[in-house]
Amino acid sequence: MNLNEKTARRDLIVRAAANVFAEKGFNNTLMVDIARTAGIGKGTIYEYFRSKDDLFLAVFDYFVQKLNESSVTVTTLALDSAADRLDALSRSIAAWVIRHRDIYTLTLEFWAASVTGSAEMREKLKMAFQDIYRKFRLLCASIINDGIGRGEFRAGIDSEAIASAIVGSWDGLCLQSWFEDDFDIEKTIAAYTDTLLRGLLTA
Amino acid sequence: MNLNEKTARRDLIVRAAANVFAEKGFNNTLMVDIARTAGIGKGTIYEYFRSKDDLFLAVFDYFVQKLNESSVTVTTLALDSAADRLDALSRSIAAWVIRHRDIYTLTLEFWAASVTGSAEMREKLKMAFQDIYRKFRLLCASIINDGIGRGEFRAGIDSEAIASAIVGSWDGLCLQSWFEDDFDIEKTIAAYTDTLLRGLLTA
DNA sequence: ATAATATCCGACCAGCCAGTCGGAAAATGA
């Protein structure tokens, strides 16, 4: 079995695990469930992963990788006005969330595990989430700062605070959409971004 | 043992359970941990609660009750301008979150359980969260609509979308503060509310 | 073709823990 086959099999297990974890949660998932979903024997999983924790963290890495891949398209997007870029970013996030709606329930598991997982798990998840949030805040803040520099947005805006709130609203709206079946994330984010931008623009 | 004593003992157990669940999470919490924290025997818990699930739901009810008690102070607060009321509401939420920082990690457990708990648990938590979010959105939306009615805010604002985003940002900022140690929620919400209000006000 | 190696597998085991239960202890009543 060459390296490609090995990697492919590993990926197969990770994807199967992602589905089962998303559906049942970490603690209610049996290793044998994952094996069955992947169409392999339970023992085989342990050829690729040390433990259930280890596999869960691999699923997390897979999730982070997906997230990073998608956001690239936006950061490289060069629109002229800061307002347009902020708007494009928001829309892109909304679209991503909707495209990955099923995987999204995993996030709840990751959040919970960052509080109540094993020491190693907490450590790793907490660091990773810090990175993710910092990165998105930085992205928003730099667009806002750029807007201020161009005289497009008011001076004296606390760009970091606004960036935090924007990123926070993404999480918060996803949560609400989880609880409310007919919740239109895209429409909501669009309307919200429009109003927030008015507050940012120079009068 | 009269009714008061009975209720007091039940509360003792619920509070102990809340602490242990918050620290260790539902699945890593042992009934004997809760008993020890409450200073009673494990068997005694089962005199007051049918099961671990049952106790967890009681903790959730306790949490919801605390939340409802606190928000009353704001809704009865009668300020003249809609902007001031929205600002006061945001500050009040920020203050509540900070005062209950320790209990807040419980929310992550409740969210997770609403996805991966037992059928009965999912049902109950999902309904309850729907109610909570609806209530807060309604509160925000009514203030915004009032502002529009008075000519204080621009006409044509999608008040429900803005309300969703405001409520969402509360959750999202709490999450970020969990991951980032030196995160100033109050300052962030204040700066954010200020900017958002500028976007709402008539030009 | 046959040996040697790599991969796969699932029956099994050991540890864990929610919930039980029978008796101790405390409260109540007579």
Place this chain on the structure above:
DNA sequence: TCATTTTCCGACTGGCTGGTCGGATATTAT
């Protein structure tokens, strides 16, 4: 004081499941 009822408790158990291991199967090498 003693009987009766209520409350408390923690040792025990039954079911569950992560991880192991030895043999089965597939692949590669000679």
